[in-house]
Amino acid sequence: MNADSRTGRRLDDDQAALVVEVFRMLADSTRIQVLWALVEDELSVTELAEYVGKPAPSVSQHLAKLRMARLVRTRRSGTTIFYSLENEHVRQLVRDAVYNAEHSGPGVPAHHRDAPAVRPLEARKPRKRSGT
Known part of the structure; x- marks a missing residue:
């Protein structure tokens, strides 16, 4: 099987190195917790520190690494800096x-348990009756 048959192109060495760097940033539980917190909303360092249960200076160091890897971005509002994910790909x-x-893990994963139940198509649309 051809190495690039799935995507139509092969990663060059520079691209592969960038991917490795992204995975290196993900290889830390605190950074994963920070990124997970940012999936739904932007948060300040104080809010993120509270969420992950770590001191704010420690969280700030992790955020600096995530910024350098272009996984998060900042927005200033007054004296507060808010962090958010860089883009939808992240x-x-x-x-x-x-x-x-x-x-x-065992059992049904949480993201399947929390997902709204999908009803069959015929249960979602009321049927039109002929002749009415």
Whole structure:
């Protein structure tokens, strides 16, 4: 099988090195917790520190690394700096990593339990009756 048959192109060495750096940033539980907190909303360092249960200076150091890797960005409001995920690709990467990890445990993964039930198509649409 051809190495680039799935995507139509091969990663060059520089691209592969960048991917390795992204995964290196994900290889830390505090950074994963920070990124997971940012999947739904932007938060300040204080809010993130409270969420992950770590001192704010420690969380700030992790955020600096995540910024350098272009996984998070900042927005200033007065004296407060808010952090958010850099883009939808990062959001999807974090979700997929967490969801994949959930599949390693026993039982039904949380993201399947929390998902709204999908009803069959015929149950979603009222049928039109002929002649009415």
